Structure formats: C-alpha cells, structure tokens
Amino acid sequence: MHPKVQSDMTKKFVRCCCKKFRWIPSRHQSTSTASTISGSANTGSIKSLSDVPGPRGIYNIPFIGDALQFYPYRETMESHLYFRHLHKRYGKMARFRLGMKHCLILFDPELFGGVMAHEDYYPERFPVPIIETYAKRRNRAMFNIQKGPEWLSIRSPAQKSIKPGVLKQYINPQSQCAEELVTWLENHGNNNPGIKDALMRYSADANAIVAFDKRIGFLQKMDSPDPEHELFLHSISQFMDLVGQSVYSAPLYKLWRTKLYTEFETAADTVYKISEKYVDEAKQELEKQRKPADETGSSEVPAELTILKHLLHDGQMPKEFIINFMIALLFGGVEQVSQFLMWMFWLLGKSPEKQEKLYTEISNNVEDFRVTAENIGHLPYLKACVKETFRRVPPIVTGITRKVLRDTEIGGYHIPKGTFLFFGNNTLSMSEEYFEKPEEFRPERWLPGAHDPQTQRLMGLCVLPFGMGKRNCLGRRFAEQEIHLAAIKVDSAKISCRNNRGLW
Numbered sequence: 320m321h322p323k324v325q326s327d328m329t330k331k332f333v334r335c336c337c338k339k340f341r342w343i344p345s346r347h348q349s350t351s352t353a354s355t356i357s358g359s360a361n362t363g364s365i366k367s368l369s370d371v372p373g374p375r376g377i378y379n380i381p382f383i384g385d386a387l388q389f390y391p392y393r394e395t396m397e398s399h400l401y402f403r404h405l406h407k408r409y410g411k412m413a414r415f416r417l418g419m420k421h422c423l424i425l426f427d428p429e430l431f432g433g434v435m436a437h438e439d440y441y442p443e444r445f446p447v448p449i450i451e452t453y454a455k456r457r458n459r460a461m462f463n464i465q466k467g468p469e470w471l472s473i474r475s476p477a478q479k480s481i482k483p484g485v486l487k488q489y490i491n492p493q494s495q496c497a498e499e500l501v502t503w504l505e506n507h508g509n510n511n512p513g514i515k516d517a518l519m520r521y522s523a524d525a526n527a528i529v530a531f532d533k534r535i536g537f538l539q540k541m542d543s544p545d546p547e548h549e550l551f552l553h554s555i556s557q558f559m560d561l562v563g564q565s566v567y568s569a570p571l572y573k574l575w576r577t578k579l580y581t582e583f584e585t586a587a588d589t590v591y592k593i594s595e596k597y598v599d600e601a602k603q604e605l606e607k608q609r610k611p612a613d614e615t616g617s618s619e620v621p622a623e624l625t626i627l628k629h630l631l632h633d634g635q636m637p638k639e640f641i642i643n644f645m646i647a648l649l650f651g652g653v654e655q656v657s658q659f660l661m662w663m664f665w666l667l668g669k670s671p672e673k674q675e676k677l678y679t680e681i682s683n684n685v686e687d688f689r690v691t692a693e694n695i696g697h698l699p700y701l702k703a704c705v706k707e708t709f710r711r712v713p714p715i716v717t718g719i720t721r722k723v724l725r726d727t728e729i730g731g732y733h734i735p736k737g738t739f740l741f742f743g744n745n746t747l748s749m750s751e752e753y754f755e756k757p758e759e760f761r762p763e764r765w766l767p768g769a770h771d772p773q774t775q776r777l778m779g780l781c782v783l784p785f786g787m788g789k790r791n792c793l794g795r796r797f798a799e800q801e802i803h804l805a806a807i808k809v810d811s812a813k814i815s816c817r818n819n820r821g822l823w
C-alpha cells in the first residue's frame with residue numbers, strides 16, 4: 320500500500336476512535352499543568368532537578384558520561400548494578416544522564432505510588448531507539464513504542480477484546496504446550512543444556528496461541544522441524560537479542576544501516592511477513608465460522624471469539640495495526656515467560672521443602688493434575704512462589720520507566736517536562752528496608768495475611784513485575800496463565816532443576 324494512503328487511513332482510524340471513545344484529553348487533563356508528588360526524599364523548599372544528588376563533572380557530559388558510568392556493566396548487560404550503586408551513594412533519588420536525556424531514578428515506593436496516581440493520559444516509557452528507527456523507516460505502527468492517541472487507539476479496543484472469559488479459551492491448547500514441555504524434560508533430563516531453548520519454545524508456542532490462534536508446536540516438532548517455523552522462532556529471538564545489544568552501543572544506525580541494524584531489520588521484516596500470513600489464515604477461518612448471510616445481508620459469528628478474531632470481526636482496526644499488535648503480544652511474552660520459568664524452576668529446585676509444599680498444594684486442589692479455569696485461580700502458594708521469583712529476579716533490568724509529560728514536583732524537586740523517570744524496582748526488591756532477609760527465597764512473605772496491609776502495599780510497589788497504571792502489561796493474565804500451567808505440570812511430574820546447568 321502506498322505510504323500516504325496508509326498514513327491517511329491511520330489518521331482516520333485514530334480520529335474516529337478518539338471521537339467514539341472521547342479520548343481527547345479534557346482541559347483539566349492539559350499537559351501544561353504541574354502536579355505535586357510528595358515523598359520522603361526532600362521536605363524543604365522546592366529545588367531544581369540539578370539539585371537532586373547524582374554523578375557530577377565528567378559523568379554529566381552526554382555520551383562520554385554514560386559510557387564511563389555503564390562501561391563496567393556493559394559485558395554482562397547488568398545495568399541494574401549501576402542503579403544499585405546510585406542508591407547506595409545518593410539515597411532515595413538520584414539524577415543521571417543517558418545521552419542527551421536527563422533521567423531521575425526513584426528508590427522510594429511512596430514516590431512511585433504518587434507518580435502513578437498522577438499518571439498522564441497517554442503515558443510513555445523510555446524509548447527503544449532501534450525499534451523507533453525501524454518503525455519510521457518502514458512506516459509501521461509498532462504498538463509497544465507508540466505514543467499519544469495513536470497508542471490509545473489500539474490499547475483501548477485491544478483491552479476490550481481481552482474480556483474476563485477470553486482466557487479460558489486458551490487454557491486447553493496451552494495446557495498441551497505445558498505437557499510437551501514436561502515430555503521434553505523427561506526425555507532430555509532436567510539439567511540438559513538445551514533447557515533454555517526448550518523453555519523458549521514452550522513460551523513461543525503458548526504465546527502464538529494467543530497472538531495467532533495457532534498451535535505451532537515448536538517443542539513437538541523439534542525432531543523434524545518445519546523450516547518456516549524455525550525461521551520464525553530464530554527471527555523472534557534475533558529481534559530481542561539485537562534490541563538488547565543496541566542499548567549498549569552508539570545509535571549510529573540512525574545515520575546509516577549498520578550491520579546490527581540490517582540484521583535487526585531482516586529479523587523484524589521476517590517476523591512481520593510470517594505474522595501477516597498467520598493473521599490472514601485466522602481471517603479465512605473466521606469467514607468459514609460465519610453463518611451464511613440472511614436475507615437482510617447480515618451474517619452471524621460465533622458468540623465466543625478469540626482476541627484476534629474479535630479484532631478481525633470488529634473490522635475497525637486496520638489490518639496492519641492488528642498484525643503489529645499481535646506481534647507485540649507475541650514478543651511481550653516469549654522472552655519474559657521463558658526467562659521467568661528458568662529462574663523459578665531453579666529457585667524451587669534449590670529449595671526442596673518449598674517445592675514439596677507446592678506439590679502438596681497442587682495435588683490437593685488440581686484433580687488428576689488437570690488444570691481448569693476454576694482450579695488454576697485457587698493456588699495461593701503457587702501465586703506466592705511466582706511473586707517471590709519476580710522479587711528475587713526482577714524481569715525488567717531498568718525497572719519501570721516513564722517520561723515526564725508536564726512539569727511536576729516530585730519529592731520536593733521541580734522536575735521539568737521531558738525528564739525520564741526510572742523506578743528502582745530492581746534495587747528495592749532486594750532491600751532490607753522492605754524485605755526481611757532479601758537474599759532468601761521465601762514465598763511465604765506473599766501469602767495473604769503475612770503482613771499488615773500498609774507493609775504489603777509497599778512490598779507490592781517495590782516489585783511491580785508487570786508495571787503499573789494505564790500502560791501496564793497488557794498480557795499480564797496470559798503470562799500468569801502460561802507460568803501457572805508450566806509450573807503445575809512440571810511440579811506435578813516431580814521434575815526439579817537443582818543445578819543451573821543449561822539455565823543460562
């Protein structure tokens with residue numbers, strides 16, 4: 320399609336959605352108003368961002384300063400260790416620079432809570448420049464990096480399509496994926512070096528069911544792989560690896576197509592092309608499901624529709640938006656869910672008594688280990704194990720990020736519009752101030768009634784694996800279902816990963 324036609328269609332779609340759902344901010348939501356968020360960092364008169372404690376001198380020179388600050392952590396990509404250093408040295412708030420961007424990191428859960436309570440109408444996260452560059456060059460509406468009304472024009476109908484009952488539709492096929500994971504572990508040994516790949520295949524399979532209504536069978540077909548499926552999986556993993564690498568290298572790809580960029584572009588194009596094919600297949604299937612048109616010309620569709628079919632049936636969102644949204648659902652889960660499972664299996668494997676406790680809970684509540692929409696939600700110890708794994712190994716290295724979209728006062732400092740906020744979840748989740756013996760894997764701390772409500776609230780704000788507020792993880796319930804299914808099946812087969820061979 321000609322880019323001009325596409326962009327006109329996009330504008331029309333966004334305008335129409337804004338009108339329909341009244342998404343234009345009202346005057347009291349104007350982006351120019353300042354808000355005040357108090358915390359314990361500074362209680363005196365209002366100071367400016369430059370007064371916030373933080374690295375000074377050479378460390379404040381754009382690019383040179385960041386290179387010096389992050390250099391020690393570059394090899395292992397452990398930038399969260401730099402944030403821990405900032406907390407130790409400067410306390411509850413610290414200011415630092417990333418390129419030309421002014422950043423502020425908060426190590427105070429009350430301040431996070433305050434920032435989120437005053438969240439903007441169209442929240443924005445810290446940018447991912449390589450994806451932005453790709454989206455611009457290809458004129459693609461990549462969901463995760465979208466801003467303003469364009470973002471909400473997809474988020475809102477998509478969120479509506481994730482109705483409470485929709486999760487149930489995925490439980491049986493996703494259960495089969497979890498059973499295939501168990502078979503793989505039984506056949507190859509739970510400490511096989513291929514376990515990382517097997518977990519990635521599990522989460523890619525489980526997520527493809529959500530994104531494309533398709534049971535690909537990445538794990539099942541490992542012995543006789545389908546070239547297209549393998550290319551798809553390879554490109555997904557390549558896409559994510561290259562995003563990670565791009566964060567630690569100079570953004571020269573903005574000027575010309577560097578080797579890293581061309582590899583990224585090839586991976587992203589391949590994912591798009593194959594995803595488009597899967598979306599088209601789902602559309603054809605939907606057509607077949609439709610009952611023939613009656614004499615008035617209207618045709619009926621089955622009452623229960625999956626997310627993809629709901630969006631295709633609704634017909635409001637342009638196909639390109641649907642493809643990009645489905646890609647966001649796919650990427651949202653694949654790496655995060657597989658990484659999470661690696662850590663949880665390892666942490667449980669190191670604590671046999673906790674694993675046994677989990678086994679008892681599962682065997683008492685899940686009859687014949689057959690997971691249903693009813694029993695999956697009644698496993699408090701499993702939920703506590705998941706939460707504790709998220710605390711012990713936070714999934715997002717940088718913690719949650721937001722762009723300040725209007726001048727704001729935070730903790731007694733005037734924070735100008737355009738500053739980037741980082742929430743120090745990665746530091747706080749290991750802090751003795753909020754967690755007793757933080758090094759220990761103790762799911763019990765998350766059980767209902769383990770702490771008074773205020774302590775529990777602060778603990779929750781320290782961890783936040785799925786983010787918070789209007790721009791939180793859209794796939795949270797899917798992620799939890801995929802995690803719970805894998806944990807129930809693996810634990811009920813009494814498989815334990817006691818050493819970390821192959822896990823990373």
Ligand code: HEM
Nearest residue numbers: 648651652655656714785786787790791792793794797798
């Ligand atoms: C362990 C698994 C997962 C973790 C830890 C995780 C975490 C996150 C986080 C932290 C964010 C940013 C939230 C914020 O800025 O407040 C996010 C966004 C998102 N996640 Fe997840 N996620 C997971 C799995 C999934 C799954 C399975 C899906 C899809 C089925 C998904 C889809 C998305 C999407 C679409 C967004 C972007 C939302 C937006 O920008 O409006 N995630 N996720």
